[in-house]
Amino acid sequence: MPADSVFAAELPWPDYDAKVRDGTVPILIPIGSMEQHGHHMPMHVDVLLPVEFARRVAESIGALVAPPFTYGYKSHQKSGGGNHLPGTTSLDGATLVAALRDVIKEFARHGVRRICLVNGHFENSWFIIEGIDLALRELRWGGIDDVKIVVLSYWDFVDKATIAKLYPDGFPGWEIEHGGVLETSLMLALHPHMVHLERAIEHAPASFPPYDVYPPKPEWTPQSGTLSSPKQASEEKGRILLDVCVRGIVDALRTEFPG
Amino acid sequence: MPADSVFAAELPWPDYDAKVRDGTVPILIPIGSMEQHGHHMPMHVDVLLPVEFARRVAESIGALVAPPFTYGYKSHQKSGGGNHLPGTTSLDGATLVAALRDVIKEFARHGVRRICLVNGHFENSWFIIEGIDLALRELRWGGIDDVKIVVLSYWDFVDKATIAKLYPDGFPGWEIEHGGVLETSLMLALHPHMVHLERAIEHAPASFPPYDVYPPKPEWTPQSGTLSSPKQASEEKGRILLDVCVRGIVDALRTEFPG
Amino acid sequence: MPADSVFAAELPWPDYDAKVRDGTVPILIPIGSMEQHGHHMPMHVDVLLPVEFARRVAESIGALVAPPFTYGYKSHQKSGGGNHLPGTTSLDGATLVAALRDVIKEFARHGVRRICLVNGHFENSWFIIEGIDLALRELRWGGIDDVKIVVLSYWDFVDKATIAKLYPDGFPGWEIEHGGVLETSLMLALHPHMVHLERAIEHAPASFPPYDVYPPKPEWTPQSGTLSSPKQASEEKGRILLDVCVRGIVDALRTEFPG
Amino acid sequence: MPADSVFAAELPWPDYDAKVRDGTVPILIPIGSMEQHGHHMPMHVDVLLPVEFARRVAESIGALVAPPFTYGYKSHQKSGGGNHLPGTTSLDGATLVAALRDVIKEFARHGVRRICLVNGHFENSWFIIEGIDLALRELRWGGIDDVKIVVLSYWDFVDKATIAKLYPDGFPGWEIEHGGVLETSLMLALHPHMVHLERAIEHAPASFPPYDVYPPKPEWTPQSGTLSSPKQASEEKGRILLDVCVRGIVDALRTEFPG
Amino acid sequence: MPADSVFAAELPWPDYDAKVRDGTVPILIPIGSMEQHGHHMPMHVDVLLPVEFARRVAESIGALVAPPFTYGYKSHQKSGGGNHLPGTTSLDGATLVAALRDVIKEFARHGVRRICLVNGHFENSWFIIEGIDLALRELRWGGIDDVKIVVLSYWDFVDKATIAKLYPDGFPGWEIEHGGVLETSLMLALHPHMVHLERAIEHAPASFPPYDVYPPKPEWTPQSGTLSSPKQASEEKGRILLDVCVRGIVDALRTEFPG
């Protein structure tokens, strides 16, 4: 029955209102993007993954999940291939900041006092921070000063032991894990019909100099659009990642939103 | 196979790129909201419906559907009950304008030259227009002047004959068709498990004076949040509406995007 | 004697201050545009009419009239012919929103607590709403939460009986009443020397499909720039309209701003 | 006959279009304010005066006058008494900049290539400059690089000989000529029924230290709101001022907009 | 020892914190520009001079000096030669306003309640005022209403007696004192190794009509970029100017920030 859904927007308003108006139930907002993810995956990976993490975490801690942000900040060449690539569809920084500011303030108006932003797209990170800062400032101007916001990117919950297990040949670093083992394994575990591993292109991890150039230099990005090869991805690795990240996020939110 | 999906974000980028780069394939962008829709329906009705219209139309004319806008402009008391209601989660006008401007420009960068905005939330209408105007202006500054954009709200394709059939006791007008027969019937036809018609509240059509008041006067909005009673909604009416609107939109786009 | 003028800006400040500082006297702000109105009328019809309505209403209820907004939002093809037409001189949405926000806040600083926005240009409607919302928000941040704002477009006060009398051959709808019988009759009653009815062009009511196209398609707008023929306009109809609208607005404001 | 009016908005669009589309006819835009002007004058002095200067100049050189800006930038304590005073109703700087930018671009769209901004409110000056700069920049982006704009404040055309004649006891400087001899004399010559010289308050010229303080110090502004006494104003001085300023502006525009 | 520096940013935070947290110690913010100053002077004159004035004043009254604004508003043709000149590197008005607003609010967050803006670039003046107004407004929204801000341009403290002494042949007016005797003498007294007086170009004071033209007319600005000749500058005049301005500013701040 939808009235029991963890997805806030699947609830009729009286059910939602009953849950949130006293401020104890947290709301999780997935922030994604529409971004190329190689030849073997669709372009909404960064929406699907944080939505699923948010759903699992919400089930576990009794939270709600807000509608996801379906577009995000511009892809960076050294972490997403670059915003010059076909398919990648991005917002200006100010737009993302404003949208997040607005939505946080609206949830606070409903009574929500515990918010968790579940980021699925690396490049969103700093604009999320600015959106939060502006929202909290305006809420204070309006007399609301007890909203607490946790921000996280799910991959930051993968601990070193898991990394060692998943990347036996060495970990390339999260920045170039774009369309690589992490995301592909998660997609294989969650949405296998959307992964075409046979189309994935094997290539050495992308290697960038210690600086950026604008406009981006197309030759720096592998032709596939991925920054490390997804060939070693597997459904099993995906399940391990799901497990470790969900547990980590659940613990984090139990710590920050106790009782 | 996902690579055949009409949903642009379900495609790997090479498939998307192959479809759009010459500019003939239209892209349809559903624009919704998170807004209370009475006791009997969830709060993402205005996302679900335009996404489904867009999907059906895209299947029919060989178009693509972009990720939906999941948040929209503030609910207006006389067309959506008012933005003071719990659950309704809205953007400032400038935010919606900027988001739409950004996304249109990105699709144009990919090569898209035919865009259709499929609106599911009445209050978005004028901010969509402004977003288009700014996008086309900036595209012209960048040397692109051949993008054509169609904007529509699906209910405008319900013709008088259909209205007479669906509202035998008289049509209350689209403005107060908020959570009423139109939307509820469509949801019954498409997502029946999300409709709790037994929880719907019968009430006379909301009646407003010929002016607005701010801050909104809560007593003007029926307690249910709907502006007309959904009790006469039915799956069959939903199918009729689906049919007439899809056909109308398909015809419109065939006219505007020929060949 | 000017110190008795209903026009706020015609008063020396001590007279204005004495009237407004306790908050009971309403102020009416006419919001117009500079927009083509066919071959037979000037381009400030949307300023002249709301100024005159505001003046008559203010005389009747003891209110003041603020200086009008002389420019408005972009003309929409299906309600004003389109913003591509010569002479039409419009603001971006954000500009109109900001100007209205600023002015409302200033009147509130003076002590005004009752504001009525008298709109004369259909396309302004939603940007007026956003301007009000931002103004009330910022006033609340500054500790002022007792400002009440009524918004109206004068034509919404024409009742069905009057419509039947004025449009014996059927009412085309307010949206295409651009430069048609309504506005032309009012101008004939108020500023006959500015109306050149002999230059008006007879044409069938403009007929649009149930969607918009951008950039506008010039062939959709009648060559005259009007959307329905003004040929049936008359001074007498203008007097009837003046009467019914002024009475309606006076009643509305007496209801909303009692005592 | 209105079609011969110098006021652009009094023309039907075909007449306006015929005049402006080849770019030779200049358009003059009066920029005013709603600002207290002492006990003896209304609050739209800064609108009435530039409108009348623009009208006279336009008659003389065959130009058009655009609708005035009825609100302006915040009153400065040392040139207008301060924005804390009752009645003064001002815009944020960004709002005035945006409005002017928009309007200039619209006139350029119509074909206008010669624009003169006739300022009546000292505090507008720098925001006018920024509005012009942004408009010209955006016009260049759109491929229009031949718009020429003259900006002036009418009082800058009063030459030293006239000053000596009008201020036999010494000239206090334009900055504190707020509600003083200049403006009052002009109003006596043009709109005598709006001047209540008997209510004017004699006081020594306001004297300020060589710095500003915010928030303004109310005790720095004379109680009347004027910064120099208007008691020596006269209709005759007004006529002299009108004459010298109109001649000066006409000469300037003939120089800058020849042929 | 740096912990005794008047330059706030040279202090470790505990020393800074100890000084400012009770609000009595004023902070002086120099606002400059990067702007051509003729053939004989560098382009950061408008930074160097207000920094040095601020330093001397701060030493004298026990204040602190904030890091300077190194870029300012666009150069105006009649006061700085025009923003079309090479080397001049300017901000949009909105950028300067926002930067100043942000910085003022941050100092207020630290506890500062007395701020003095020391302007070195004429064109910044009105954008400084707007920045202050926005900062004080937002501080009020946040519950802080006891910040007092003094704004000054150092040259306004040169009294008539000094002017007579420094300009024996007549004073051209501050507006065209761009790269002339005032600035050059001050630089000779403070940074003589940066002044190449032998490269300065003698020319008559720039003479402008009583209006502005945009785009600027290059032929109005002397080829050197200065608006009056610096040839009469001297180190001694610089010392006189330093002395009179520092004394004037010290007196002003002792008056406004007593005890």
Add this chain to the structure above:
Amino acid sequence: MPADSVFAAELPWPDYDAKVRDGTVPILIPIGSMEQHGHHMPMHVDVLLPVEFARRVAESIGALVAPPFTYGYKSHQKSGGGNHLPGTTSLDGATLVAALRDVIKEFARHGVRRICLVNGHFENSWFIIEGIDLALRELRWGGIDDVKIVVLSYWDFVDKATIAKLYPDGFPGWEIEHGGVLETSLMLALHPHMVHLERAIEHAPASFPPYDVYPPKPEWTPQSGTLSSPKQASEEKGRILLDVCVRGIVDALRTEFPG
């Protein structure tokens, strides 16, 4: 002789113009902040260091150094201690973006085609990227499409061998190198009189959970404000860092700006 300075603003405009107008000479813009850096260092470390790196690199490759940005984006708790700390004085994201956009466009107007942003404050990174993107977009609108921009943070040029040498007990990671060995050693090598190493507080490296919380939790930041202990800093390490970073940046710019 200043006319030979690498600091652009120390040059008279003709010297600057001669260097930059053909586009081959790069300009380096240091981007800093005013931010607490522990008990032992001043608050403009993030300005002093990139200015000095820029100066050395410019000397080496024949480039110019622009005036630094003296304020930066808000301090992040996990990389700078948090923006709630006294002394830290930051800009909103939009302000930094706009300032950088404006300045880049101005240098391009002068003819500069090679720009290097030398960042000294981690939190600026993403707003720098957005500023560049907006600047390049607007430059393209204005017909300039050959500007190339390199962005770097100097610490990214410290190679693994150097890290091993400098941090024999293990490298804590750049993120918490706030006021630690890196910055302190560089300051000891460059500005030893500004470092009070005896006041530095020994503490274990700050340890944060894999998420952020807003408002920041003061207890997460060590009382000193540093995130890792600077006690192992030394002048010699500073010289090593200077050497390796300067060489790295010089090589990068020779690669990207050849010939």
